[in-house]
Amino acid sequence: MNMKKLTAMLCLGAIVAIAGQSVIAAEKKAAPKVEATDKSAAKSTESSGDKAAAQSAIAAAESARKKAASIDGEWRDTGKMIKKAQAALKAGDFAKATKLAKKAENQGKLGYEQAQAQQTLKMPSYLKY
Amino acid sequence: MKNLPGKLLLLSIVAAVAVTAQAAPEKATPERDREVFENRFKERFPDLAKEEYANGVYAIDPIGRESWEAIEEFPPYELFVDDGKEMWDAPFANGKTYKDCFADGPGIAHKYPHWDKEKGMVMTLPLALNQCRESQGEKPLKYKKGSINNILSYMAFESRGQKTNVVIPEDDPRALEAYEKGKKFYYTRRGQLNFSCANCHVQNPGMKIRSDMLSPALGQTTHFPVYRSKWGTVGTLHRRFTGCNKQVRAKPFKAQGQEYRNLEYFLTYMSNGLTLNGPGARK
Numbered sequence: 001m002n003m004k005k006l007t008a009m010l011c012l013g014a015i016v017a018i019a020g021q022s023v024i025a026a027e028k029k030a031a032p033k034v035e036a037t038d039k040s041a042a043k044s045t046e047s048s049g050d051k052a053a054a055q056s057a058i059a060a061a062e063s064a065r066k067k068a069a070s071i072d073g074e075w076r077d078t079g080k081m082i083k084k085a086q087a088a089l090k091a092g093d094f095a096k097a098t099k100l101a102k103k104a105e106n107q108g109k110l111g112y113e114q115a116q117a118q119q120t121l122k123m124p125s126y127l128k129y
Numbered sequence: 130m131k132n133l134p135g136k137l138l139l140l141s142i143v144a145a146v147a148v149t150a151q152a153a154p155e156k157a158t159p160e161r162d163r164e165v166f167e168n169r170f171k172e173r174f175p176d177l178a179k180e181e182y183a184n185g186v187y188a189i190d191p192i193g194r195e196s197w198e199a200i201e202e203f204p205p206y207e208l209f210v211d212d213g214k215e216m217w218d219a220p221f222a223n224g225k226t227y228k229d230c231f232a233d234g235p236g237i238a239h240k241y242p243h244w245d246k247e248k249g250m251v252m253t254l255p256l257a258l259n260q261c262r263e264s265q266g267e268k269p270l271k272y273k274k275g276s277i278n279n280i281l282s283y284m285a286f287e288s289r290g291q292k293t294n295v296v297i298p299e300d301d302p303r304a305l306e307a308y309e310k311g312k313k314f315y316y317t318r319r320g321q322l323n324f325s326c327a328n329c330h331v332q333n334p335g336m337k338i339r340s341d342m343l344s345p346a347l348g349q350t351t352h353f354p355v356y357r358s359k360w361g362t363v364g365t366l367h368r369r370f371t372g373c374n375k376q377v378r379a380k381p382f383k384a385q386g387q388e389y390r391n392l393e394y395f396l397t398y399m400s401n402g403l404t405l406n407g408p409g410a411r412k
Contacts, residue, residue, distance in 0.1 A: 072388075074380040075321045107321070118317045123154035126332055127165050128172075
């Protein structure tokens with residue numbers, strides 16, 4: 001093989017190598033976009049699920065609060081907790097919203113049970129009739 | 130003995146009737162309730178004279194009493210009494226005054242609360258004052274804070290020496306019903322802390338709750354409205370009800386709503402015979 005042919009082959013090889021590197025680099029750059037889109041989609045699904053759960057928890061809490069209130073069994077902080085849950089929902093903090101709402105729902109249930117248990121007057125034993 | 134079985138049967142029936150006739154506490158008459166209530170405090174504080182209960186916690190807290198007696202030399206409610214007198218005397222826009230609604234006033238606090246047969250409800254003095262204002266074309270006052278406490282302080286001051294004398298008229302069963310509702314409220318546990326009014330003020334007067342001594346229920350209504358150091362001002366009985374309900378973490382009821390008026394009716398009845406000494410000063 002003469003020198004001219006060898007040089008041409010080497011140059012061609014270099015060009016091919018450089019071109020290949022560029023393609024690989026471009027693919028690498030593209031790949032994250034594909035991954036990011038997948039992750040964003042995943043996050044979006046998860047987030048809308050969390051949002052729905054928070055909304056559902058708040059609705060359940062409000063229902064429990066009203067039930068307790070219907071027999072004068074509402075506790076002091078239940079309504080405040082629901083308002084805080086609603087604010088957290090609005091701010092996108094779904095975990096906090098859900099946690100507060102579940103706490104409020106529990107208070108509503110306990111308040112209702114308490115008022116039910118106290119429906120009938122029972123005079124205390126330290127009053128000597 | 131002739132006809133012994135018959136006589137034994139008769140005796141058993143009589144005994145059974147006698148046992149049944151002792152009304153269950155829940156069905157006792159208001160006067161029986163009051164006697165039992167008073168006896169509870171006699172048992173709890175055997176050396177305390179009944180009239181002392183009008184001094185509230187200072188009847189049972191000797192250290193607190195010293196401070197209270199010092200405060201009473203220059204009582205913080207005095208300015209409110211003065212402002213209240215101005216309110217009493219000042220004509221409404223239509224030229225009339227409170228005297229036109231309350232001919233016997235201002236010293237009429239002992240006439241409240243009472244059963245209003247016409248309206249079918251418990252009438253309290255703050256409610257009557259606002260009804261007077263509205264009938265004269267004036268705006269009603271707020272029931273917990275503000276200037277209602279001025280005129281109430283003045284009227285309470287002018288009523289000092291009068292005896293608590295709540296009547297539950299027998300010719301209107303609704304009055305007894307209101308009393309019973311107030312009684313039920315008083316003994317019902319409520320709130321996250323699950324306390325009734327009675328848990329603190331009938332079961333445990335004289336005991337400490339954090340750093341404060343629990344006052345006895347007997348006599349609690351004689352000295353309202355009250356200047357509370359905690360409030361830095363004078364406040365009404367219903368404001369205190371609201372605060373107590375919040376303290377046990379129950380959602381409070383509306384001031385001058387049916388619940389608190391019935392509660393006031395019951396609680397004031399329990400202090401029948403005690404001398405009015407408002408306005409008071411408390412921690």
